[in-house]
Amino acid sequence: MATRLFRLFLTGGLLASGVVFSTLSHAQSNDVLIEPELKRDVVTEADINSNDFEFGVVAGFVSIEDFSSSAVYGLSVGYHVTENLFVEVQGGMAEAGKTSFENLSGGAPLLTEDERDYQFYDLSVGYNFNGEIFFTDGTTFNTDFFLTVGGGSTSFGGDNKFTLSLGAGYRVLVTDSIALRLDVRDRIFSSQLTGEKKDTHNLQYTLGATFFF
Amino acid sequence: MRLVWMVLALLISSVASATEVQVTVVEPYADMHTGPASEYPAFHAVERGEAITVMSSHTGWYKVRTARGVEGWIPGNALAKTILQDNKTFPIDDKNFDAFQQRLFEVSVFAGRIDNTNALSANAAWIITPNIAAEASLTQALGEFSENRLWLVRLQHTAFPDWRLSPYFTLGAGQIQTTPTATLVQSGAETRTNDLLEVGVGVRYYLIKQFSVRLEYKRLTALTERDAFEELNQWQLGFSVFF
Numbered sequence: 001m002a003t004r005l006f007r008l009f010l011t012g013g014l015l016a017s018g019v020v021f022s023t024l025s026h027a028q029s030n031d032v033l034i035e036p037e038l039k040r041d042v043v044t045e046a047d048i049n050s051n052d053f054e055f056g057v058v059a060g061f062v063s064i065e066d067f068s069s070s071a072v073y074g075l076s077v078g079y080h081v082t083e084n085l086f087v088e089v090q091g092g093m094a095e096a097g098k099t100s101f102e103n104l105s106g107g108a109p110l111l112t113e114d115e116r117d118y119q120f121y122d123l124s125v126g127y128n129f130n131g132e133i134f135f136t137d138g139t140t141f142n143t144d145f146f147l148t149v150g151g152g153s154t155s156f157g158g159d160n161k162f163t164l165s166l167g168a169g170y171r172v173l174v175t176d177s178i179a180l181r182l183d184v185r186d187r188i189f190s191s192q193l194t195g196e197k198k199d200t201h202n203l204q205y206t207l208g209a210t211f212f213f
Numbered sequence: 214m215r216l217v218w219m220v221l222a223l224l225i226s227s228v229a230s231a232t233e234v235q236v237t238v239v240e241p242y243a244d245m246h247t248g249p250a251s252e253y254p255a256f257h258a259v260e261r262g263e264a265i266t267v268m269s270s271h272t273g274w275y276k277v278r279t280a281r282g283v284e285g286w287i288p289g290n291a292l293a294k295t296i297l298q299d300n301k302t303f304p305i306d307d308k309n310f311d312a313f314q315q316r317l318f319e320v321s322v323f324a325g326r327i328d329n330t331n332a333l334s335a336n337a338a339w340i341i342t343p344n345i346a347a348e349a350s351l352t353q354a355l356g357e358f359s360e361n362r363l364w365l366v367r368l369q370h371t372a373f374p375d376w377r378l379s380p381y382f383t384l385g386a387g388q389i390q391t392t393p394t395a396t397l398v399q400s401g402a403e404t405r406t407n408d409l410l411e412v413g414v415g416v417r418y419y420l421i422k423q424f425s426v427r428l429e430y431k432r433l434t435a436l437t438e439r440d441a442f443e444e445l446n447q448w449q450l451g452f453s454v455f456f
Contacts, residue, residue: 047232050270079454080272081422083250087322087454115395123322123333130250142248151324151333153353158395162331162355176269176276212271 051177051212054078058092058183060206064118064156066194068097072118072204084128088148091121096156099194110193115158120187122152122165133172144171154189154202161189171210181208234267237296245285249274257283267292273422308422314374316340316455321427325449330356334449343374348383362390363433365411377419385411389435407443408436423454 055077062072074092081087096116102109128144135141148167153160167185174180187202244255249271259265259279268276273289323334332354338346345368352363367385389409393402415429428450435443 048234048267048270048275049232052270052272081424081454083252083272083274123335128250130248130252132247132253140247142253151331153333153355160353160355160360162333176271 052080053213054080054086054088054179054210055213056179056181056208056210058090058181058206058208060183060204062094062118062202062204064094064096064202065191065200066099067116068099070094070097070118072206074206076208076210078126078210080128083130086126086128086146088124088126088150089121090124092119094118101194111157115156118154118156120152120154120163122150122163122187124148124150124165124167126167128171142173144173145169146171148185152187154187157191157193161191163187163189177212179210179212181210182206183208236265236267236292238263238265239296240291243287243291245277245283245287246274247285249276249286251288253286257285259287310377310419313419313423313425313455314343319346319453319455321451321453323427323429323449323451325429325447325451327352327354327361327433327445327447330354330361332361332447332449334451336451336453338369338453340455344371345369346371348385350387358394360392360394362392363409364388365409367411367413371417378416380414380416383411383413383415383429383431385413387411389433410434410436413447417453420452423456425453425455427451427453 056075058074058076060072061069063069072092072094074090076088076090078086078088096111096118099110126146126148128146131143131145133141133143146169148165148169150165150167152163152165154163155161165185165187167183169181169183171179171181182205184203184205187204188199189202190197191200192198238259238261240261242258242260245257245259246253246255257279259277264280266278268278268284270276270289271286274286275289275292276284276286277292278284317340319336319338319340321334321336321338323332323336325332325334332352334350334352336348336350338348340346347366348369349366350364352361352365354361354363365385365387367383369381369383371379371381373379387409388406390404390406392404411431411433413429413431415427417425417427419425429448431447431449433445433447435445437443
């Protein structure tokens, strides 16, 4: 029974592929017959410069929980999908300071120099609330207030930690392709560097210049 | 730093080479907005027969300049109703479900869980036929006791590529690198790398423009040197952009 079914299936398959093949070859021969002598359109949409990608450099301060605040530098690359929605990767680094305990006790440091390197990346989805800012009657710039939510990784204290990243920011488009940005982000990861395990909030605010291309 | 300058130089050169295109309006009129979004106010209208210059685009909006030098933004669907100098319609590259079905490359990002750890993945796929795609992925899973990095290459079979919502199946292979956390390293644990096999199912849904969402479950088998294989369950939700 099984063999018969299998043979039926095989015959069916062969027939079907035969039909497909013959239609394909038929279609091909048709194509050859009516191939028109078209001149390629010179202009395509690709010729027009699109500004959907955003590349930026940012610098600012980060307050690493328990380890004081330090300067932070980073790069970002974003892609604007619709007039409201964008996705963005941001990466950056800072050097953590000392805890209050280390400063006051003057004892052995909690972390080595290498372990104080604070590096992160995160991938966020953002939503733009489009707007305008009026500096004078005649000077207007387009702006976006935006909210972001994302996830990523933070390397700190010798380990990589999964990090939730919540952000808000403001973008002023100086020209169509150059923007200034103010970003505030809370990067949340769990840590037990100071004893008990806890969720640490690492607030960072940065100023950035971005370039649309 | 040098890399940054190189990228900047590249960007500036790409802008310098931009082309402007002359078109003629064929609709009764089209509104010009002050910015590239429908929220921006319409401040000017171009009329039928008027020649306008298309300068640049941003997420489906086009910056245009009228003969009198007024600059503003019009949406792509308005530009689609203009004609070029040789009476041909302006070829707008519309990103819709048809374009999605003919896509060639796709980039995806995922967030999810591998057993009890949070995991993030980035994938790049080459769509070989409407049904079959080859995909490579990098995953970082950060747990309390270890950090896992996975790379996998896989073949993906989409059952019904012409449906907006379609299931798919995957088979893949790669490697997993497990690094114990600093506290465990002190007690003698070491980094190890194992081969990895993957079987997965998922669904994808075409959303809008270049976007689709994907939900996946994968059964990962790590070929360890111990007697038993290590089985991992991965769940993830992500979105894809196609080109």
